[in-house]
Structures are given as C-alpha cells and as structure tokens.
Amino acid sequence: GAVVSQHPSRVICKSGTSVKIECRSLDFQATTMFWYRQFPKQSLMLMATSNEGSKATYEQGVEKDKFLINHASLTLSTLTVTSAHPEDSSFYICSARAPGMAYGYTFGSGTRLTVV
C-alpha cells in the first residue's frame, strides 16, 4: 500500500513554456503533499506544502508565481513550472502524507525537468 505515482518521469521543454507535473496517491487519500527540488549531487530542498482544498504554503525564496501548486483533490497535486528557464532544470520530487500519519510519507519517483 501507500503508493505515490509521479508523472512524467522525464520532460524536456523549451524555454518560456510551462510544464505540469502530477503527483497522485494511488491507494490512499493524501491530505498533505510536499514538493521538493533536488539539484545534482545535492539534497532535497522543500519548495512548498500543499493541503487539499487550500492554498499551498511556499518556503522562503520559492517564487509562488513561477511554481504553481494545485491540490484540488485528496489524491492529486500538481506542480506547474511557468515560463520555464534553463535554471529551472532540476529533479522534482513529491511526497504524500496520509491522514493521521504525522510522518508517514511516501515519495514519488521524481520528474527530471530539462529546459532547453
């Protein structure tokens, strides 16, 4: 149980376009989802926390208008990178937490975004 599906696994887009990444909890309802960014050979940096039905909470330094997060249902959160630039190229990972499980996180398999 507790499977999180992240799609796409890889995406290449042109500079100036937008890209949407989906994070789905397949067999549980996730009240909270987290979005991380990971640069090569580095750790995961939390970008934002999204709670179902409310606005996402962004970490300091993360541009809200560039990284749009939507958590419209208990099984789906999306991250949209708007007007992408090469510096947005990175590995993005989501994680989901089931209700009543304080630190019961399940991570998606990540999305490799390359902006050319």
Place this chain on the structure above:
Amino acid sequence: AQSVTQPDIHITVSEGASLELRCNYSYGATPYLFWYVQSPGQGLQLLLKYFSGDTLVQGIKGFEAEFKRSQSSFNLRKPSVHWSDAAEYFCAVGLTGGGNKLTFGTGTQLKVEL
C-alpha cells in the same frame, strides 16, 4: 534552526564489509529521525525511522540505526553490504509541531566494490 549533517559525501566499501553512515542533527529537543535511500533517478524509499522508545531501530534491507542523544547522532549501519546497496542515503529530521516538514541532510553516496 534545525540542521542535519552527513559528514561523509562519498563512502566506498567492499561487498560483504560492514557499513556505517553518519548523521548528526542540531536541535534543542529530540526530533523524529529518518533514513531514506535513493537510487539514481528515483524517489526516496524509507529505510527506518525513530520516534521514541528503543534507541536501536531495525529497518528494511538489513539496515539498522542507533539514536544517541548524548551525541545528537543517528548513524545508519549494516553488517554486510551487498552490491545492490549502492545508492544515495539521506538522513532527515522532523519536528513535533513543525508542520510535519522534513529537513534532509546533504546525503552520502555509497559505492560498493565487488
């Protein structure tokens, strides 16, 4: 602010040898502690976690970790490493009442020599 330190960026061990990956945290109270493993291009898999109780925690894949309050450490160990253990290992901490956020260490890249 809380922090997590993994002093070893890279570690190389021979298959069959024992392994210890170090993790130290900085926080006034005892946080929740986790070890995750990440294979290349993949998400993270939870190896084990410590919330309270017995300070020696058993995890999956033969891993264990020991919480030492006096040293603010939570080192990961495995008595005999397999080639398939080669991956990136992350230590993470979470705080009670901290919005359930995790703070990750910088990771240790494990290479296993055959």
